[in-house]
Amino acid sequence: MNNKLMHTLTRHPLLWPVVTLALLLAINAAFNATFLHLEWRDGHLYGSLVDILKSAAPLMLVSLGMTLVIATRGIDISVGAVVAISAAIAAWMIGGSLVVHDGVATHVSRFPMPVAILGALLVALVCGLWNGLLVSVVGMQPIIATLILMVAGRGIAQLITGGQIITIYYGPYFFIGNGYLFGLPFALFIAAAVFVALLLLTKRTALGLFIQAVGINPSAAYVAGLPARRIMFWVYAFCGVCAGVAGLVVSSNVKSADGNNAGMLMELDAILAVTLGGTALTGGRFSLAGSVIGALIIQTLTYAIYSLGVPPEVNLVVKAGVVFVVMLMQSAEFRGMVATHVRRAAA
Amino acid sequence: MSAILERTLDKRKPAGMNGHGPGAERAKSGLRIDSRFLPLVVTIALFLVMAIFGSVAYPGFLSAQVFLNLLIDNAFLCIVAVGMTFVILSGGIDLSVGSVIALTTMVSASLVERHHWSAGAVIPLVLLMGTAFGAFMGFLIQRFRLQPFIVTLAGMFLARGLCYVISIDSISITEGFFSEVSQLRIPVWGEATISVSGLIALVVVALAILIAHFTQFGRTVYAIGGSEHSAVLMGLPVRSTLIGVYTLSGFCSALAGVVFTFYMLSGYGLHAVGLELDAIAAVVIGGTLLSGGVGYVFGTLFGVLMLGIIQTLIMFDGTLSSWWTRIVIGALLFAFCLLQRVFERGRKRSA
Numbered sequence: 001m002n003n004k005l006m007h008t009l010t011r012h013p014l015l016w017p018v019v020t021l022a023l024l025l026a027i028n029a030a031f032n033a034t035f036l037h038l039e040w041r042d043g044h045l046y047g048s049l050v051d052i053l054k055s056a057a058p059l060m061l062v063s064l065g066m067t068l069v070i071a072t073r074g075i076d077i078s079v080g081a082v083v084a085i086s087a088a089i090a091a092w093m094i095g096g097s098l099v100v101h102d103g104v105a106t107h108v109s110r111f112p113m114p115v116a117i118l119g120a121l122l123v124a125l126v127c128g129l130w131n132g133l134l135v136s137v138v139g140m141q142p143i144i145a146t147l148i149l150m151v152a153g154r155g156i157a158q159l160i161t162g163g164q165i166i167t168i169y170y171g172p173y174f175f176i177g178n179g180y181l182f183g184l185p186f187a188l189f190i191a192a193a194v195f196v197a198l199l200l201l202t203k204r205t206a207l208g209l210f211i212q213a214v215g216i217n218p219s220a221a222y223v224a225g226l227p228a229r230r231i232m233f234w235v236y237a238f239c240g241v242c243a244g245v246a247g248l249v250v251s252s253n254v255k256s257a258d259g260n261n262a263g264m265l266m267e268l269d270a271i272l273a274v275t276l277g278g279t280a281l282t283g284g285r286f287s288l289a290g291s292v293i294g295a296l297i298i299q300t301l302t303y304a305i306y307s308l309g310v311p312p313e314v315n316l317v318v319k320a321g322v323v324f325v326v327m328l329m330q331s332a333e334f335r336g337m338v339a340t341h342v343r344r345a346a347a
Numbered sequence: 348m349s350a351i352l353e354r355t356l357d358k359r360k361p362a363g364m365n366g367h368g369p370g371a372e373r374a375k376s377g378l379r380i381d382s383r384f385l386p387l388v389v390t391i392a393l394f395l396v397m398a399i400f401g402s403v404a405y406p407g408f409l410s411a412q413v414f415l416n417l418l419i420d421n422a423f424l425c426i427v428a429v430g431m432t433f434v435i436l437s438g439g440i441d442l443s444v445g446s447v448i449a450l451t452t453m454v455s456a457s458l459v460e461r462h463h464w465s466a467g468a469v470i471p472l473v474l475l476m477g478t479a480f481g482a483f484m485g486f487l488i489q490r491f492r493l494q495p496f497i498v499t500l501a502g503m504f505l506a507r508g509l510c511y512v513i514s515i516d517s518i519s520i521t522e523g524f525f526s527e528v529s530q531l532r533i534p535v536w537g538e539a540t541i542s543v544s545g546l547i548a549l550v551v552v553a554l555a556i557l558i559a560h561f562t563q564f565g566r567t568v569y570a571i572g573g574s575e576h577s578a579v580l581m582g583l584p585v586r587s588t589l590i591g592v593y594t595l596s597g598f599c600s601a602l603a604g605v606v607f608t609f610y611m612l613s614g615y616g617l618h619a620v621g622l623e624l625d626a627i628a629a630v631v632i633g634g635t636l637l638s639g640g641v642g643y644v645f646g647t648l649f650g651v652l653m654l655g656i657i658q659t660l661i662m663f664d665g666t667l668s669s670w671w672t673r674i675v676i677g678a679l680l681f682a683f684c685l686l687q688r689v690f691e692r693g694r695k696r697s698a
Contacts (some may be wrong), residue, residue: 075496140684143440143496144627144637146685151624152677158670259670268500281497311515313616316508323501324487331491 013278013285017293020276024300042181048303051173055325056299058083058246058253062266063273063291064194067194067241068235070274071215073283074135074142076236079243081153082127083263086247088160090120091257094170108237113172121244127153128240132233157259164259168251177253187249191292194242198288211235215283272319273298275326385633386686387646394649396658407661411539417655422544423603423610425446425651427622428629429555430599432647435630436559437592438572438639439495443484443502444600445622447477449615450506451604456518456614459525460655473599477484480506481597485590495593503623510616520608529609544606551602555644568592572639628680629654636687653679 028048029035038047069076093116111119123163127149134145166195168174179186201207213221214228222228243263275281276297277290298319305315328334402409416423424584427444434441451473458464484502488495520526532540559565567588570578578585607619633650635642657675661667 134681134684138685138688140688141637144631144684147624147627148677148681151628151680153675154675155677157668158668159674163668163670268504271497271500275497281494311511313511313515314508316504317512319506320501320503320505320508323497323504327493327497327501328487328491331493333491 013287014290014293017277017290017297017319021297021300024297028300028304028307029303035307040183044062044185046184050185052296053188054185054202056295057076057185057191058207059266059269059273059291059295059298060191060251061194061242061246061249062270063277063295064191064198064288065239066267066270067085067274067277067286067288067291068198068211069239070279070281071211071283071286072232072235073215073218074232074236075271075281076131076146076239077143077267077271078127078131078146078149078153079239079246080263080266081150082124082240082243083247083250083266084157084257084259084261085127085160086120086124086155086244087257087262088157088166088253088259089123090116090173090248091166091168091251092160093119094173095166095169110214113170116173117248120248121241123240124244124247125237126240128237129233129244131240132236135236136229136233154259157257157262159259161257161259162310163259165256167256173252174255187253190245190249194222194245195288195292202288207231210343212284212286215286251298269298270295272323275330276322280330289343356501373438384634385690386683387643387649388632388681389686390632390646390653394656397653397660401656401660401663405477405660408659408663411535411537413659415535415539415541415545417652417659418548419542419545420658421651421655422542423607423619424546424622424625424629424654425548425648426548426551426599426603426606428633428647428651429644430596430603431623432555432624432630432633432635432642432644433559433592434495434596435627435635435637436572436639436642437568437589438575439488439589439592440499440598440627441481441484441593441600442496442499442623443480443506444596444603444626445619446506446510447480447597447600448604448607448619448622449510449617450480451477451601451623452608452611452618453510453513453518453614453616454606455525455605456520457513458605459520459522460518464542466522468568470605473605474598477601477604478594478598481600482590482594484597485593488593489586489589499593507616510614514614515616517613517617519613521612525608526612529612542609544609547606549604551599552644552648563593564588569640574640625654625676628676630684631687632679634683635693637684638691 011137025035032048035048038045038049040046062083066076066079093111094113095110108118131146131149134140134148135142137242138145176188176190177187181189190277202211210221210226210231213224213226214231218228218232246266247263271281273294274291276294277287277292279286279290301318301322302312305318306312360508381484397415407413412471431441431444434457454473455469458469459466480502484498487493487498529544531543533543533546534540559568567578567583567585569582570581571585571588575585594694608614611618629650630642630647631637633642633646633648635646654676657679660674661669661671661675
C-alpha cells in the first residue's frame with residue numbers, strides 16, 4: 001500500500017515542478033532569514049511569499065491561456081503585445097482627472113470603471129479571435145500568425161497611448177492589482193478563479209480530452225469527428241482574454257500603461273512557465289496546475305535573484321540555463337544518450 | 348529595376364529539389380510568371396510603387412542618396428536577414444539574432460574601451476564567437492531533435508543576459524578605428540555616397556546568392572526545406588547542413604553586430620531588441636515560404652529595402668508617428684502570409 005503511494009508520487013507529472021519550486025523557496029529562505037516570515041499588517045497578510053504570489057498573478061493568467069494553446073500544438077507569441085493593448089485601452093478609458101467639486105477634490109474617470117474593464121477585455125478578445133482566425137481558418141503556422149500581432153500590437157498600443165505613458169489617477173481601479181481580499185492580494189483571486197473555471201471545464205467536460213486529441217494529432221481528431229478547427233479558434237480567443245485580464249492587473253498594479261514596455265518578454269516567460277509545468281511543446285498532454293507552479297517558479301527565481309543582490313537583468317542568463325536544461329530533459333534523444341552512458345558506466 | 352528582375356528570372360536554377368516539379372515546367376512558357384516568383388514580383392512592384400509615390404509626394408525624395416540610405420541604415424538588418432533566409436529555407440527559425448547583435452556590440456565595446464584591445468583582434472574574435480554560438484544552437488537542434496524555436500529562444504535569453512553580465516549600462520566607443528570606419532563614406536556617383544556597412548551588406552548578399560544557388564550546401568538547404576526525410580534518403584549531408592545553417596546565421600548575426608557597432612558606436616544590452624522579428628518579416632516579404640524550401644536571397648534584399656522605404660516614407664511625411672512603422676510592417680506581414688497560403692492551396696490543387 002505504502003509502496004503504491006510512493007510509486008504514484010514519484011510518477012506524478014507535477015513532482016518535478018513542485019520539487020523545483022520547493023528547492024527555490026528553500027534557497028531563498030537560506031539566504032534571507034525573513035523570507036518565510038508572514039505577518040498581519042494594515043488589514044492584510046504581509047511578507048515575501050505574498051509578494052511573490054501577487055507579482056506572479058499576471059504571469060499565471062497568461063500561462064493558463066498559453067497552456068491550452070500549446071496543448072493544441074500551437075504557440076501564441078502575441079500575448080505580451082495583447083497585455084500592452086489591454087492595459088492601454090483600460091488606462092485610456094479610465095484616464096482620470098482631478099476635479100474639484102464643492103471644495104472636495106475627487107478623481108473622476110472618463111468612462112465608468114466596469115465599461116472600461118469590459119472594453120479592454122473585449123479588445124483583448126478581438127485580438128485573440130484574430131489569432132484564432134489566422135491559425136484555424138487561414139491555416140497559418142501559429143508562430144507566424146501570432147508574430148503579426150506581436151509586431152503590430154506594440155504599434156497599436158502606442159497608438160492608443162499616443163506614444164506616452166498614460167498615468168491612471170482613478171482610485172478604485174487600483175484595487176484590481178493592489179487590493180486585498182480576505183488578507184490576500186485580489187489579483188490572486190482573479191487568477192484562481194480563471195484556474196478553477198478552466199479546471200472544471202477541462203476535467204468535468206470532454207473539452208480537455210478534445211484539446212488533447214487535437215494536440216496529439218489534428219487530422220486524426222478531425223477524422224474522429226471533433227470540430228478541431230473550432231477548438232483551435234476558441235483556444236486562441238481564450239488566450240487573448242487571459243492576456244487582457246493580465247493587462248488589467250499589470251496596469252492597475254503600476255497605475256499606468258506603457259505601450260512600449262508593458263508585458264515585455266511576457267510571451268517568453270509564459271512559454272517557459274508552461275514548459276516548466278510539464279506541458280510538452282509538441283502538444284497533447286497538458287497540466288494547468290503545472291503552469292501555475294511554473295509561473296510561481298519563475299517569480300520565485302526572479303525574487304531570489306533580486307534578493308541576492310545580482311542585477312535583475314542577469315536573470316536572463318539563469319532563465320536561459322533553465323530552458324536549456326528543461327528542453328534537454330524533454331528530448332527523447334538526450335534521455336536515450338544519458339541512459340546509454342549510465343548503462344555503460346554500470347557495466 | 349525590371350532588368351535585374353528578368354536577369355534573375357533567367358538565372359533560375361532547375362528546380363529539381365524543391366518538391367513541386369509540375370509547376371516549374373509550366374512556368375517557363377511565355378509571359379506567365381511562375382507562382383514561386385509571384386511574391387518576389389509583388390514585393391518589387393510594391394517597392395517601386397512606394398518609391399514612385401514618395402518621389403511624387405515629397406520633394407527631395409527622389410535622389411540617389413535617399414535610396415542608398417535605405418541600404419546604409421538597414422545594413423545590419425540586411426545581413427541578419429540573409430542568414431535568416433537560409434534558416435527559414437531549411438524549415439527552421441532563429442530568434443536569437445537580435446540578442447547576438449547586442450552581445451557582439453557589448454563584447455566589442457568592452458574589449459576596445461575597457462581592455463584596450465585593438466580593433467583588428469576584436470572583430471575576428473566576435474565573429475568567431477557568434478559563429479560558435481550559432482553552431483552550438485545548431486548542434487542542439489540537430490543532435491537532440493529539439494525545436495529550433497525553443498532552442499534559439501533560450502539562445503536569445505542567454506545572449507541578452509550575457510550582455511548584462513558584462514555591463515548594465517551602455518558603453519560608448521571612442522576608439523580610432525571604429526569611429527573612422529563609421530564616418531567613412533565611399534563616393535558612388537555625383538554627391539551620393541555609401542558607407543562601409545552598406546558595402547559589407549551588398550557583399551554579403553552577393554556571396555549568399557552564390558552559396559544558395561551554386562554550392563552543394565545551398566542545394567541541400569533547399570532540399571531539407573522541401574522535405575528533410577527525402578533529403579536524408581537522397582544521401583545528402585543533412586546533419587552537417589542543418590548545423591551549418593545555424594552556424595551561418597550565427598556568423599551573419601555577429602557580422603551584423605560589427606556593422607551595428609559601426610552604426611551606433613556603442614555597446615548596449617538593449618541594442619537591436621526585436622530585430623529578429625524585423626528579419627523574419629523581411630524574409631517573408633521577400634517571398635520566402637515559411638514552410639521552407641522555396642525562396643530567394645535576392646528577395647530578402649528587397650524585403651529589407653521594403654521595410655526601409657516604409658520607415659523613410661513615414662519619416663518624410665513627418666505627421667505620422669514612428670509607431671505607424673510597426674503597424675504597417677505588421678499589416679504587410681499579414682498580407683504576404685495570406686498570399687503564401689493562397690499559393691500553397693493553389694499548388695496543392697494543381698498537384
